[in-house]
Amino acid sequence: MKRREIQAMIAHYGADALTEALEPFVSERRLARIEAVLDARLTSVEVAVERPYDPHNAAAVVRSAEALGAWGVHVIAASERIVRNRSTTAGTGEWLEVSSYGDLDAFLGSARARGMTLAGACVDATHMLDELPLDRPICLLFGNEHAGLSPAAQAACELRYRIPIHGFAESYNLSVSAALSLYSLTARKRAALGRAGDLDASDPRRAGERLRWIVQSVDPRHVRARFPLPAPPRPTPDLGAGDDTTGVE
Incomplete structure (x- = not known):
């Protein structure tokens, strides 16, 4: 089921009711897995992709982000659908937040409101991947395969870093x-924390994710039958629209 x-x-029925x-329809083993994954989530690590071009590559970012415990993936100046290729994501896009933004400014406003430090991946950066800071929430920002990050995106980044290359590849x-x-940053984050994740039991986001994952673990036909959503209202026809056919002159 889609997160929306x-x-x-x-919103309609309330979290407690769901x-x-x-x-009761979720096995103890599954509930234990949900808690273990929640324990390993890093709310301080996110990923953003600007103008993704190849849907398979973009979708693979979602799969890696979810597998490594990142909190969310952001798609900039492209449809969210480009990262939802199920043959590549293997359904992992339903287990974390995937957001899309019409342009860079919209994303930047959201990231700054959440206190994220933006770190852009650039081949000519002077900082190395293993120098990224661990003491603040960070969003890794990537460009597409053809153009890389736009100049505006690079300028918006507080940090720019590069990944070591030891071969002829550029x-x-x-x-x-x-x-x-993600692997480097999350491994260093966990080592610094001394535990698998930073999503505390008192954080309301944990309860929200737990419920969403419980719903995802139940047959969607049962969920929809038990909690049907009201149909959206039909648009009211504009009876005054159209040509004047009264014949009155």
């Missing part, structure tokens, strides 16, 4: 760059 649909159910009705592709960067 689950959110609509929560939890009480659906949790760069890595998008999905490999994201996977290498």
Whole structure:
């Protein structure tokens, strides 16, 4: 089920009602897995891709981000659908937040409101991947395979870094760059934290994710039958529109 649909159910029926009705349908083993994954989530690590070009590469970023415990993926100046290729993501896009923005400014406003430090991957950067700071929330920003990050995106980054290359290749592709960067950053974050993740039990985002994952773990036919959403209202026809056919002159 899409996260938007689950959110609509929560808004309509309430979180407690969904939890009480659906949790009994989830096995103890699955509930334990949900808690373990929540324990390993890093809310201080996000990924953004500007103008993704290749849908397979873009979707692979989502899969790596979810597997390594990042909190969310942001798509800039492209449709969110480009990162939802299920043959590549293997469904992982349903287990973390994927957001899309019409342009760079919209993304920057959101990232700054959440206190994220932007670190752009650039082949000519002076800082190295393993020098990224661990003491603040960070969003790794990548460009597409053809153009890289736009000048505006590079200018907006507080940090610019590069990934070491020891061969003749001049760069890595998008999905490999994201996977290498995420692996390095999340491993160093966890070592600094001394635990798998930073999503505390008192954080309301944890309860929200837990419920969404419970819903995802139940047959969607059962969920929709138990919690049907009202149909959107039909548009009211404009009876005054169209040609004047009264014949009155």
